[in-house]
Amino acid sequence: MTDDELIHDFASRVAKGEITFDKIRPILEERGIDEPRIKQIVRRVDDDIQKSLLAKSASSSVDQVILLGVVLFVIGAILTISSFAGFFSLGNSYMVIITYGSLIAGLVLIVGGIRRKKKNLAQGTDALKRRFQLRNKLRNEE
Numbered sequence: 001m002t003d004d005e006l007i008h009d010f011a012s013r014v015a016k017g018e019i020t021f022d023k024i025r026p027i028l029e030e031r032g033i034d035e036p037r038i039k040q041i042v043r044r045v046d047d048d049i050q051k052s053l054l055a056k057s058a059s060s061s062v063d064q065v066i067l068l069g070v071v072l073f074v075i076g077a078i079l080t081i082s083s084f085a086g087f088f089s090l091g092n093s094y095m096v097i098i099t100y101g102s103l104i105a106g107l108v109l110i111v112g113g114i115r116r117k118k119k120n121l122a123q124g125t126d127a128l129k130r131r132f133q134l135r136n137k138l139r140n141e142e
Helices: 003-016 023-029 035-085 092-125 126-141
Strands: none
Touching: 003 023, 023 035, 035 092, 035 126
């Protein structure tokens, strides 16, 4: 099995909860892999796990912004439709601000969240790339 296959295998097994991270080294030692190679594999598995966790975290925060936008937009739409149907009057300036403000704010959050999501997908996560480049640089200096 190549190093890349081992790394992918261990990263997926840790993500699924089949093994814990601290079990990787003993498994590799049982297979008779030498120490420098074990060290490299463990580091790369750690990198893969952190990359996936950071990507999931960034994605979920964008999804939360979009969800908040949808909720605000729906509230604004319900208030707007209700005022047009005559359930209440928009005579009070505060009610106008609440009604149209939530509608506009929801729309802005939805559009902003979608744009952020597309930008993250197109660029990859630049912060993540910089972090791992710095980490690799520090490891190489050791």
